[in-house]
Amino acid sequence: MALKKxxxxxxxxxxxxxxxxxxxxxxxxxxxxxxxxxxxxxEAVYEMxxxxxxxxxxxxxxxxxxxxxxxxxxxxxFKDGDAAFHEKGTKLYAIKGxxxxxxxxxxxxxxxxxxxxxxxxxxxxxxxxxxxLEKVQKIEFYTFSNEKGNQKTASYTDQSDLDExxxxxxxxxxxxxxxxxxxxxxxxxxxxxxxxxxxxxxxxGIQFDGATYFWFPFEKAILPNDIQPFLLND
Numbered sequence: 592m593a594l595k596k597x598x599x600x601x602x603x604x605x606x607x608x609x610x611x612x613x614x615x616x617x618x619x620x621x622x623x624x625x626x627x628x629x630x631x632x633x634e635a636v637y638e639m640x641x642x643x644x645x646x647x648x649x650x651x652x653x654x655x656x657x658x659x660x661x662x663x664x665x666x667x668x669f670k671d672g673d674a675a676f677h678e679k680g681t682k683l684y685a686i687k688g689x690x691x692x693x694x695x696x697x698x699x700x701x702x703x704x705x706x707x708x709x710x711x712x713x714x715x716x717x718x719x720x721x722x723x724l725e726k727v728q729k730i731e732f733y734t735f736s737n738e739k740g741n742q743k744t745a746s747y748t749d750q751s752d753l754d755e756x757x758x759x760x761x762x763x764x765x766x767x768x769x770x771x772x773x774x775x776x777x778x779x780x781x782x783x784x785x786x787x788x789x790x791x792x793x794x795x796g797i798q799f800d801g802a803t804y805f806w807f808p809f810e811k812a813i814l815p816n817d818i819q820p821f822l823l824n825d
Contacts, residue, residue, distance in 0.1 A: 604705055613776040622659050622675040626693065628652060628683060632669060633693050633707035635676045641694060641704040646790035648685040651693065655679055678724070688790050701741050701784065702730040706791065719808035722785055722793050724757050725730055729786040732797075732822050734779070744781070756821055758781075763805075764811040771800035781822055797822075 624635035628651070641647070655672030655680060674681065677695060684694045684704070697705040732745040732752055747753060760783070771778050778798040783806075785793045797806045797814065804814040 595601065611818070620659075620663065620665060624675050625669065625710065626674045626683070626695075627669040627671055628693060629671060634710045635781075636706050636708050636717055638736050638794055639706045639708075640700060640784065640794045641702045641706060642786050642790055642792040644703060646687045647694060647704065648687045650682050651680075651685050652679040652683045654683070665747045683796040689692065692791075699740065701782065701794065717793065719760065719793070719795060723787060724761075724785075724788040727753055727757065727785050728788060729753075730756050731784045731786070733784070735782070742783075745822060747821070747824075752821070756818075759815055759818050759821075760806075760808070763808065763814045765810055766805070766813045767810045769803075769811055770814060771805065771807060772802060773800060775801060 627632045652672070654674040654677045656670075656674070657677060658667070658669070658673050658675050672735060681695055684696075686692050686694050686706075691709040693707050694704040695707070696703060720796070728748065730747045731743055733741050733743050735741050747756065778800045781797040783795050783797055795806055795808065797804060797818070799805075804818050806812060806814055
């Protein structure tokens with residue numbers, strides 16, 4: 592899923608740079624969520640969150656120009672201080688132990704910061720198969736509502752629990768053609784976070800359609816129902 596999303600975003604960027612404006616017609620540009628700083632472009636990564644606010648280092652600068660809503664030229668070239676979606680004055684932060692990432696404060700994100708990784712990095716860095724499971728020290732589950740935002744529903748540090756959850760996740764079965772049953776409403780969304788001793792925790796969405804749990808470790812995959820008792824313990 593993450594790799595396909597990355598490829599799609601690259602394709603969009605290519606098409607935007609190649610297309611020409613049509614006189615008299617309004618152009619709607621679907622910008623990728625990027626920030627440019629110190630000659631590098633950083634792209635938002637939705638499969639990673641800051642493990643703890645203590646990993647935020649120094650302030651390195653701030654956004655000087657919001658591109659979306661202000662630029663209609665598809666050939667526009669980002670410059671230092673530009674952000675696709677963030678307002679002028681948004682603070683940029685270094686992250687302890689990470690030379691290829693920056694963060695911005697975002698209270699809508701679990702643990703309060705959105706992570707941006709250099710776009711030159713390999714796209715599969717955050718796939719589940721890349722998670723060092725032997726280093727996982729804590730696993731948390733969250734749910735989200737428009738009224739309350741992100742709410743933690745369960746947290747585990749006992750090694751036996753960590754091992755069992757990891758086995759359940761690893762035993763999911765790829766099912767790219769699976770379509771959830773939404774005849775009775777939207778699926779219920781959870782997030783699972785896997786923490787090591789590093790600044791970044793890995794985050795993946797889990798959905799439940801009333802009968803089946805599924806997630807996107809790479810492509811859509813069906814989870815065993817054994818995941819259910821771990822989703823709520825707080």
